[in-house]
Amino acid sequence: MATPALEIEDVRKSFGGVAAVNGVSLRLPPGRIYGLIGPNGSGKTTLFNCITGVERRDAGRIFLNGERIDGLKPYQVAQKGVGRTFQIIRVFPELTALENLLVVTRGAREAARARALELLRFVKLEGLKDEYAGNLSYGQQKLVEFVRMLMRDPALVLLDEPAAGVNRTLLNDLLEAVRRLRDQGKTVLLVEHDMKVVMGLCETVFVLDHGEKIAEGPPGVIQTDERVIEAYFGR
Amino acid sequence: MRRAFLAALAAAVAAFAIYPEFGTGYGVRSILQVFMWIALAGSWNLVSGLTGYVSFGHVAFFGAGAYAGGILITQHGWPWPVASLGGGAAALVLAAVIGGPCLRLKGPYFAIAMLGLNEVLRALVSYFEGLTGGGNGLSLPTLDASVPIYYVMGLLAMAVTAGTYLIITSRFGLRLMTIREDELAAEAMGIDTFRHKMYALLLSAVGPGIAGALTARDQGYIEPISVFPLATTITMIVMVLFGGKGTVWGPVLGAVVLFVAQELVWARYPYVHPLLFGAIIVAVVLAMPRGVLGLLQIKYHLPRTI
Numbered sequence: 145m146a147t148p149a150l151e152i153e154d155v156r157k158s159f160g161g162v163a164a165v166n167g168v169s170l171r172l173p174p175g176r177i178y179g180l181i182g183p184n185g186s187g188k189t190t191l192f193n194c195i196t197g198v199e200r201r202d203a204g205r206i207f208l209n210g211e212r213i214d215g216l217k218p219y220q221v222a223q224k225g226v227g228r229t230f231q232i233i234r235v236f237p238e239l240t241a242l243e244n245l246l247v248v249t250r251g252a253r254e255a256a257r258a259r260a261l262e263l264l265r266f267v268k269l270e271g272l273k274d275e276y277a278g279n280l281s282y283g284q285q286k287l288v289e290f291v292r293m294l295m296r297d298p299a300l301v302l303l304d305e306p307a308a309g310v311n312r313t314l315l316n317d318l319l320e321a322v323r324r325l326r327d328q329g330k331t332v333l334l335v336e337h338d339m340k341v342v343m344g345l346c347e348t349v350f351v352l353d354h355g356e357k358i359a360e361g362p363p364g365v366i367q368t369d370e371r372v373i374e375a376y377f378g379r
Numbered sequence: 380m381r382r383a384f385l386a387a388l389a390a391a392v393a394a395f396a397i398y399p400e401f402g403t404g405y406g407v408r409s410i411l412q413v414f415m416w417i418a419l420a421g422s423w424n425l426v427s428g429l430t431g432y433v434s435f436g437h438v439a440f441f442g443a444g445a446y447a448g449g450i451l452i453t454q455h456g457w458p459w460p461v462a463s464l465g466g467g468a469a470a471l472v473l474a475a476v477i478g479g480p481c482l483r484l485k486g487p488y489f490a491i492a493m494l495g496l497n498e499v500l501r502a503l504v505s506y507f508e509g510l511t512g513g514g515n516g517l518s519l520p521t522l523d524a525s526v527p528i529y530y531v532m533g534l535l536a537m538a539v540t541a542g543t544y545l546i547i548t549s550r551f552g553l554r555l556m557t558i559r560e561d562e563l564a565a566e567a568m569g570i571d572t573f574r575h576k577m578y579a580l581l582l583s584a585v586g587p588g589i590a591g592a593l594t595a596r597d598q599g600y601i602e603p604i605s606v607f608p609l610a611t612t613i614t615m616i617v618m619v620l621f622g623g624k625g626t627v628w629g630p631v632l633g634a635v636v637l638f639v640a641q642e643l644v645w646a647r648y649p650y651v652h653p654l655l656f657g658a659i660i661v662a663v664v665l666a667m668p669r670g671v672l673g674l675l676q677i678k679y680h681l682p683r684t685i
Contacts, residue, residue, distance in 0.1 A: 155599075178452070195565060196565075198563065217566070217571075218563075218566035218567055219565075219566045219567075219568075219569050219570055219571045219572065222566070222567055222568060223569045224570035227567075228567050230564070230567075234561045234564035234567075235561075235564070236556065236557050236560035236561055236564065236565075237554060237560060237562060238556070238559075238560060238677075239557070239627075243553050246550055246553060246567065246571060247550060247553045247554050247556075247557050248569065248570070249550065249569045250550070274680075292568065293567075293568075295568075296568070296569055308543065330505070365516075367478070372560060
């Protein structure tokens, strides 16, 4: 069996007396799209932050392609090949769209520029490359953030609510782009509230509630799982 | 446009180069001061304008350079040009030492820590009387070197401005700006923000260190209150805010305009001078928080190299 792209072993994280993530274990074989769902406050974003090193986990281990990444700083996790987007957009507003992508690169300037332009073309933003990112529309900023994350060619892609606030056309483009990442062999883990998106896109879904994993499986099975229904709608 | 600008720049440099041949002593000293302010404001811009980490204690590097230079000249007999490099080195070492703890602080906490650093340094200099002369100050051997110091300070101002240009047009400069824009996102993109902040602080310390040593030599006498005044830091900040932070020419514009304004007003109405400076700070912050060039840059979509 292939080494999982991401493996999380019994990760815990508390804030004061609140256990935000309470012993979660996930195993993500490579090259697939995974969903992470759960009611508000179930620990999804905290788990993302533990994976990316933004929060220091209290206990547990995290492996990227078999290599431990827990305890690394956020930039080190990124350099190991984890790309992420944020729930609230975080572009660099006073840098241009093109510069937003170029900051990530080292080495030959022309090659970096060519790659950045190719990615902007990929999301049809080439014409706005010299516009300040802060002047772009919400959806365009979302796309800039998305392709900026791809500049490092990450093996694992973490998306925090990619569909939030995005219109239908843009959403279809984004989902198509995510599928293409999967086809390129990347592993994708996304947090999403829009169940249609989760059910249409993900091959495996993990469900968190009160910081614990309560279910795991294909979307069709998850939808009928009693514990999941209970977590979402109450008994 | 670009050619005309470069031609004007070359003409200005040539004019300043030959000015001491026929200028007055007062003129040379005034322009020397402008050069110093360009170097100081430009250096502050490197760390605070690019990374957004506002240093409220930048004069500490100036003062450290002044004392290092003064001590090297008086007690070790170094020639002043070499001692001024020693001043830059001292400021660099100071930045390396305090950068570790201070740059882990964010926003206002960093600003306050830098302010505190300056006060601590001033107290230390007063305390170690054997080395620094303490509160009595440090007198340097008599030497009239205003004209050579004028040239060296001019070179320093040019070096800081040219360095700013090189940094702002590089991807290293872009990475420094990502820290100002969104530090968490910068980290998520694989940028070691701490190391970059450290580089920026080191780069921004050298210029003030050299300028401090040159000023010590030029004035012939230094004391703790004359080389560690908070007012100097405030002036650097106001100059950059007025001209446009994060641009190449903003600090230059701010230094020239505010220095000239200050001289004119100060000579005629000494009591109005602090009032004027306060009014400028308020006006800039309220009306154009990006400064003159920053405003033009965003409005007309000009490159940061203006």
